[in-house]
Amino acid sequence: MRIPLSGxxxxxxxxxxxxxxxxxxxxxxxxxxxxxxxKMAAYVGRRFAVAVNSGTSGLHLLVRSLGIGEGDEVITTPFSFVASANCILYERARPVFVDIDPLTLNIDVDRIEEKITERTKAILPVHVFGQPVDMERVGEIAQKHGLAVIEDACEAIGAEYRGRKAGTQSEGAVFAFYPNK
Ligand SMILES: Cc1ncc(COP(=O)(O)O)c(C=O)c1O
Known part of the structure; x- marks a missing residue:
């Protein structure tokens, strides 16, 4: 039997x-x-939603809006669509990869802190294949170190973890609508 990834x-x-x-x-x-x-803002439970041409543009805008630039570091996952690392490179900042949890395939939250340096500006987790990251723990780490959180929820419209929708626990989140979403 063939089970498609998406359709x-x-x-x-x-x-x-x-x-x-x-x-x-x-x-x-x-x-x-x-x-x-x-409708998107109401569905997700955020005050505002802004439509742009792609998830990639949305991520890039968020990186820019946080003033992330040359010499800065953003902690993210290596297992994702390339846009979640490219949006950091577009601004000449450096993506710093934290390996994934083999069970969820998402960034291993336990290993984020060991990659934080004085150059770190933000954490950019990705909810891969609609499986939510534990954003409460990411938020705690971000708050402790004074970092912003950008949520790549491109693959996770409607996903929830512990009663919280993906895309609601960050400075800003991005959803995407390529047909595989
Ligand atoms: C995790 C992830 N981030 C970002 C994107 C970028 O979205 P778009 O293809 O709309 O630019 C996608 C989808 O392609 C994605 O799966």
Missing amino acids: PDITEREIELVNEVLRSRWLSMGPKVKEFEE
């Missing part, structure tokens, strides 16, 4: 709504974008 989930409702947009002739920043942002 698009398209129902008649999606087809209807796409047709509605096409008939409106409004194909860029129209009312649907605002509706999407509001």
Whole structure:
């Protein structure tokens, strides 16, 4: 039996709504974008959501907005889509990889602290394949060392851990909509 990693989930409702947009002739920043942002923020449980062209851009914007730049270090996971490390490199900062937990395939939270230096500015965990990282513990480490947290929740829309949705325990989180999401 073949079990696909993922597949698009398209129902008649999606087809209807796409047709509605096409008939409106409004194909860029129209009312649907605002509706999407509001519904996304409400669904996730954050005050604001901003639609951009890709998860990669969202991650890059968050790195920039935190003022991370040349000489800075950001702790992240090596097991991810390349955007979660590239968004750090785009700003000439250095991704510092912490190995993964073999059970969850996410960053091994127990090993984050040993990689913190005076150059560390942020921790960027990734909820790989929708499996949430223990963000409470990441938050404790970040608070103790005065670091920001950027959450790559691109693969984790709707995922929850201990009653908290992925994407709610950080300075900012990113979700993505490539068909495999
Ligand atoms: C973990 C992770 N981060 C970032 C991205 C980037 O998203 P996008 O392909 O929309 O740029 C993806 C998806 O491709 C992803 O799986």
